[in-house]
Amino acid sequence: MNLTLRVWRQKGPQDKGRMVSYQVTDVSPDMSFLEMLDMLNERLTLEGEEPVAFDHDCREGICGACSMVINGTAHGPQKLTTTCQLHMRTFSDGDTIDIEPWRAKAFPVIKDLVVNRGAFDKIIQAGGFISAPTGSAPEAHSTPVPKADADEAFDAATCIACGACVAACPNGSGMLFTAAKITHLGLLPQGQPERDSRVVNMLAAHDEAGFGGCTNAGECTAVCPKGIPLTTIGRLNRDFIKASGKR
Amino acid sequence: MSLYTEGEPIRDTKAPDGPIETRWERRRFSAKLVNPANKRKMTVIVVGTGLAGGSAAATLGELGYHVKSYCYQDSPRRAHSIAAQGGINAAKNYRNDGDSVYRLFYDTVKGGDFRARESNVHRLAEVSVNIIDQAVAQGVPFAREYGGLLDTRSFGGTQVSRTFYARGQTGQQLLLGAYQALERQIAAGNVEMNARHEMLELIIVDGRARGIVVRDLVTGEITTEFADAVVLASGGYGNVFFLSTNAKGCNVTATWRAHRKGALFANPCYTQIHPTCIPQSGDHQSKLTLMSESLRNDGRVWVPKRAEDCGKPAADIPEDDRDYYLERIYPAFGNLVPRDIASRAAKNVCDEGRGVGPGGLGVYLDFADAIKRLGRPAVEAKYGNLFEMYERITGEDPYQVPMRIYPAVHYTMGGLWVDYDLQSTIPGLFVIGEANFSDHGANRLGASALMQGLADGYFVLPNTIGDYLATGSFEKVDAGHPAAIEARQQVEGRIAKLLSIKGDRTVDSFHRELGHIMWEYCGMERTEAGLTKAIELIRNLRDEFWQRVRVLGDGEGLNQALERAGRVADFFELAELMCIDALHREESCGGHFRAESQTPDGEAQRDDERFSYVAAWEYAGTGEPPVLRKEDLNFEYVHPSQRSYK
Numbered sequence: 001m002n003l004t005l006r007v008w009r010q011k012g013p014q015d016k017g018r019m020v021s022y023q024v025t026d027v028s029p030d031m032s033f034l035e036m037l038d039m040l041n042e043r044l045t046l047e048g049e050e051p052v053a054f055d056h057d058c059r060e061g062i063c064g065a066c067s068m069v070i071n072g073t074a075h076g077p078q079k080l081t082t083t084c085q086l087h088m089r090t091f092s093d094g095d096t097i098d099i100e101p102w103r104a105k106a107f108p109v110i111k112d113l114v115v116n117r118g119a120f121d122k123i124i125q126a127g128g129f130i131s132a133p134t135g136s137a138p139e140a141h142s143t144p145v146p147k148a149d150a151d152e153a154f155d156a157a158t159c160i161a162c163g164a165c166v167a168a169c170p171n172g173s174g175m176l177f178t179a180a181k182i183t184h185l186g187l188l189p190q191g192q193p194e195r196d197s198r199v200v201n202m203l204a205a206h207d208e209a210g211f212g213g214c215t216n217a218g219e220c221t222a223v224c225p226k227g228i229p230l231t232t233i234g235r236l237n238r239d240f241i242k243a244s245g246k247r
Numbered sequence: 248m249s250l251y252t253e254g255e256p257i258r259d260t261k262a263p264d265g266p267i268e269t270r271w272e273r274r275r276f277s278a279k280l281v282n283p284a285n286k287r288k289m290t291v292i293v294v295g296t297g298l299a300g301g302s303a304a305a306t307l308g309e310l311g312y313h314v315k316s317y318c319y320q321d322s323p324r325r326a327h328s329i330a331a332q333g334g335i336n337a338a339k340n341y342r343n344d345g346d347s348v349y350r351l352f353y354d355t356v357k358g359g360d361f362r363a364r365e366s367n368v369h370r371l372a373e374v375s376v377n378i379i380d381q382a383v384a385q386g387v388p389f390a391r392e393y394g395g396l397l398d399t400r401s402f403g404g405t406q407v408s409r410t411f412y413a414r415g416q417t418g419q420q421l422l423l424g425a426y427q428a429l430e431r432q433i434a435a436g437n438v439e440m441n442a443r444h445e446m447l448e449l450i451i452v453d454g455r456a457r458g459i460v461v462r463d464l465v466t467g468e469i470t471t472e473f474a475d476a477v478v479l480a481s482g483g484y485g486n487v488f489f490l491s492t493n494a495k496g497c498n499v500t501a502t503w504r505a506h507r508k509g510a511l512f513a514n515p516c517y518t519q520i521h522p523t524c525i526p527q528s529g530d531h532q533s534k535l536t537l538m539s540e541s542l543r544n545d546g547r548v549w550v551p552k553r554a555e556d557c558g559k560p561a562a563d564i565p566e567d568d569r570d571y572y573l574e575r576i577y578p579a580f581g582n583l584v585p586r587d588i589a590s591r592a593a594k595n596v597c598d599e600g601r602g603v604g605p606g607g608l609g610v611y612l613d614f615a616d617a618i619k620r621l622g623r624p625a626v627e628a629k630y631g632n633l634f635e636m637y638e639r640i641t642g643e644d645p646y647q648v649p650m651r652i653y654p655a656v657h658y659t660m661g662g663l664w665v666d667y668d669l670q671s672t673i674p675g676l677f678v679i680g681e682a683n684f685s686d687h688g689a690n691r692l693g694a695s696a697l698m699q700g701l702a703d704g705y706f707v708l709p710n711t712i713g714d715y716l717a718t719g720s721f722e723k724v725d726a727g728h729p730a731a732i733e734a735r736q737q738v739e740g741r742i743a744k745l746l747s748i749k750g751d752r753t754v755d756s757f758h759r760e761l762g763h764i765m766w767e768y769c770g771m772e773r774t775e776a777g778l779t780k781a782i783e784l785i786r787n788l789r790d791e792f793w794q795r796v797r798v799l800g801d802g803e804g805l806n807q808a809l810e811r812a813g814r815v816a817d818f819f820e821l822a823e824l825m826c827i828d829a830l831h832r833e834e835s836c837g838g839h840f841r842a843e844s845q846t847p848d849g850e851a852q853r854d855d856e857r858f859s860y861v862a863a864w865e866y867a868g869t870g871e872p873p874v875l876r877k878e879d880l881n882f883e884y885v886h887p888s889q890r891s892y893k
Binding site for chain 2: 028029030031035036038039045046048050051053055056057059060062063064065087089114117118121124126130131132133134135138140141144146147153154157158160185190
């Protein structure tokens, strides 16, 4: 396959940045999207042009590092798929592909396609945990958890913090990410003691980090590679109202 | 010049003797304690935030130490432990199926092919039960039964059901538990987190590890950081093979730099090759993806009996023309033989020209019988997510055509030598998780890596490091100390050198070529001639690297090619040591098969008379042959026997 790529190039946080076109030839349909970019970078290096910087690590869809808006969609055209798991057979010979970084106030661009997602860690710091210092744990079977609750908690816990939800949201909101953690911990008996303070503190950290508010656009769940449902946000809102009422 | 010299033997002086089941308790009691008021004044550096590093940093923070944590990823939550699929072993005996701490200990020593330390493995089995309690308390959503209790499964050829799991994402869920505990300590001010930072050198003052040189990967700034002790939890070195199931960023730099400064590197040739990975689809391949070993519970492995059938679609090959070779050679275990056996058998049939798929490097893993027997819905319920993942990568539907699999490098059992306290040969330098030479011997059993990482980080290191720190406090060191200045200059010099070569080959082209050499000669099967040749090839390629590598840009900001170049430079040195270690170990054991050492029927032949020891290598200087220091292994409880799966 031969393709035209239009890639966002930005030297650093202060640079304005622009789209740059590259032709890539002999792309195999079996290549992953990132392998196609590796190939471009090899060529650019030999031609004396700095390779395109992008975040990636595990390349198997679980670390959450890769983060590209492909043809206007976070992680590209395939549902429930991270950029690293997207393969070139999804595209056709002669296609033009636009590749951009996540764009959100809370995720400033560092270089080219690399952004700073440290704001997510700040939200977790505010309460995305259960306080259980090492050594303090009771015997694991002392608290049975209904299977349905455990399964639903697990579904929410599969979030990989890639940030696609934020990139897709017209408000740049991090609500789906926050709600996934609230849901995961709030469904488990171990998470009950801190349930009220967790939601209040995490939401405060969310707003402080520069994420926008949620207006139920639903774009977040549409691009989420792990399929975190919008119902988690409903749960977050209910928890928040309940917790606020107690104050 | 000979390839290595032999030095004084080495001994682990920290493990208590006496009854094995009380050794850990007695060591904890004999270890000195640090006064709680003094903990606040002590700083510990932890490099890496995977299961071992994340859990250690969180726990040390909880204990009251001041912790400085570093990772190269943009968040500690992305460390490669996150990709572990299968599960975590623990001797809970919830199934009442005869499991016990002793049985887990026994299985692990035997599974490691009698090349691990009994004391360490027993401790691992003891604390395994605490890990499950700890993770559940943190909210790790393990699989549960309808009654609400934890589910377990049997895994990787064990006969008891002791593996706890969270669907196919056990590593992710355990890591998030550790990560959340770590973030809690960051919020509390006990841990100072430095993401997108890479350790490039160790700082030693008066014989003690006192700090590290790090590069801020975003700004390019190089700084010296100091502490009372340094903990390396930087993972394994599987990426020396270029293609592996490791994340692209996994590297050996932190441990290799420490090795060059005096820490012994033990058993570098012990690597684990996982049998069920998706085969390479072409030369563009950048990494390999593991398919959970659990697939072998229901899938049948086969290749065509005749090489000329390999090009045909699987469906056109009649039953009689298929060779279900694992079932044929190992009737007792069949498709469930341990990882090393399954991997080598796949290589053998492909070497005979009977492999399938691109390049003939693949064997079928066929679910047709399972679908017939159980029905598609049942297969879907068990393996649905894996089948989807396979289809996403290969474009083939495994419900219709058999999967193709091939072995790939997955884990490295070798690493920095540590004593029972997890301290390296450099006082004050501790090494945990996959980065140390660990508890797995020559072969790691399934669901043991998560157990070891968390055992080290949550329960072992936080106890043993106190014994060292209690001998402090140590003299204050700052950036102006001659040792710090020297280490910093070494780092700056290397970076300047890499940028100044301005050659005509990319970093990746060198890395790929190195990987080919390692896979060919130091992979699943090794020979004296092959290893000797590999050492020469590696040396030549390394020289070429330093003449011809091209790294564009500068050191003043994010430069991913520069990061990779430094890591590949260290892989070259490690690769040579791996080959020397493999060459000297003239026996087949665990994950590695030495062609000259096999039984009459072609199985691995261990040589306990000559090789029942840990090979710990001492760095002797650039261009000097390394020094072999042997630690004898004694088996008081589990007596070495030949493994047989026939």
